Amino acid sequence: MARYLPSLATACYRQNAYTRNCVIGITSRAFTSTPPSSSSGENNNNNNDVSSSLSTSKAPKSTLSTILQSEHLDSATRAIGQVIFLNDTNSGRVVLASLALGDPTLAACAALGSITSTSTSKFIGLDKQAWRGGLWGYNGALIGCAVSVFGPSSLPFIVLSTMVGAAATPVVSASLKSAVSMPQWTWSFNFVALTSLLRSRPLLNTASSSAESAVAIATPGFQDIALSPLTGISQIFVVNSHLTGAGIVAATYMYSPKLAWHAVGGSLTGCLVGIMSGADLADITNGLWGYNSALASMAVGTFFVHSRNTMILSATSAAASASLFGAMQAVFGIYGAPCLTLPFCTVASACYLLEGHIPGLKLAKEPHSPEKNG
Template sequence: MPSAEARQHQRSKAPQPLAYLLASVRGVGQVDLQPGAWTGAVILLGLWAAGWETGLFATLGTLISTATAYALGVDRSGIALGLQGYCGCLTGIALVSSLGHHPATYVLAVIGAIMCTLLMAALTTLLAPYGLTALTAPFCLVSGVMVLGAPSFGRIWHGDPAPVSSTTSGDTALSWDDLWHGFFTNVSQVFLVDDWYVGLIMLVGLALAGVRVVLFAVAGSAVGIFAAWALGAPAELIANGIYGYNAVLVAIAVGAVLLAGTVWNAVYALFGAAATTGLTASLTSLFKPFGGHTFTWPFILTTWVLMAAVPLLPRFRPSD
């Protein structure tokens, strides 16, 4: 085992450009908990297909978060897997989609990406005794605070675009167009994008991560649609993926990453996917009075609860 001095020397070395770029690409895939470079590359392609602003800010956020981790001497193995870039990726997208494309948004994206790396370290320390990981909580905290405070500053807030509400009333009858559109946008809305073709591209990327991963993504999307329909959610919001993206994340995280591949674990993961659909509406109602945003909080809270319960539930076995 290398000495403490050797490890410190390794951390202080400047990263090789190729290693840095690969870590950043993997960071995009880690939004869906996948470290594969090809998966990250295809998902990033989907983000650029959604629009150059989305692709640019996703890239910027990932690069800055990853570079910050290198600069602060974070463990290289975690950086290489993309674990320091994914919250910066989401933060960049959240800021440009909420605040619009303005010079101030670039500044906030850089600051937000740096803060994501700091919060990742803090939350990892706090959650380690409980066997839990930070997931996308740094993104939710940083983006939530920035977007909530933006209207108070004239150089930041420009009054557009309007935030999407998930409490809109409307017809609950699902058409075929609603179903297939929602199936794919459930995947793209993980990245705050409601274009169905982007979700299709991302599913291709998830398929490159393995059959089990893409099957749970597909199952999570289907469960999210069914649960939202059963609860009487408006068809328009189901079609736009508002109620299903957290279900996709829970299904992938619990079913394909954190727990072993058993029938009991699969049922547990899909139960969590259904539960998080209802939680999405509850948290949206909670945040709405003060202008807060739900983001991926339903996924985070559901996954934390499910995984915290595992040590006392012998039927469910963590992955090796």
């Protein structure tokens, strides 16, 4: 009977261009900002020195405005990479370009969500170092992705929903920061998104049409199965495209080659768990069993010092995330909503608390990547 319950997989995949589920990134690398140096040299036959000194109150203001605009854009772009633990502006740009390759509208919503949450955090005066690192913006980017797929069809309402939801995420994150002593993963995103999705129950609207079209869907071939780990990585941003997944892997490799292997290995492990669990092949080939696993594996690689036991934990967390996804998918399907990245958040939190209980597992003092964590 559970086979006929609406689920994230059946409802999304069989409803034309609807793509899938999401998830989280957070690193705590420090950022510094060096203000432009000002010279106070002597007058070198420059007749403008007098007028320059008389307008000191105006020139610095213009320069400061330019710097702030640049920092703001840097933070918003960095936030898109922070979804997958990439604390780098260039990697963030590649990720955004990869999203546009698979779904231009979703990429625009992700950018809008990132900018909105980044702007909100600055306006209300949240921690500036975290702001520079994009840590207040990545949940907002995911809100944009979710709204693009599960939200209203009208463009004005998509924009409004993205901005309202994204603006709420840094407030929730600030509250969680005071309540928990571990990375916040994507709890904020899940809280804000599911508050809306459980009320609107978007998957129930497509359950009947997906059941009617099930016969017309071709059985996934070997190529689809082989590419499913890449599709799973794209599903972190709710995109169903192995090309987008490949672009995201490339962005990760630019930042950390070993972290890229964590992403691919985690997604592959999740797909294998799905196959062994007898899951629908359509769910597997569309990446639904891979995205939470990829995130969990990357979280272990980012926050733990690299070791043999860390690699074992990485694989174990990927398998556990996939198993938990299978269970949550069935439960949330009853209510017509996706489980988003709740499996990842749950498993990543459990892994983080293992330090001191298993020999060889040590949290990095300044989490960055497997290479820099040692």
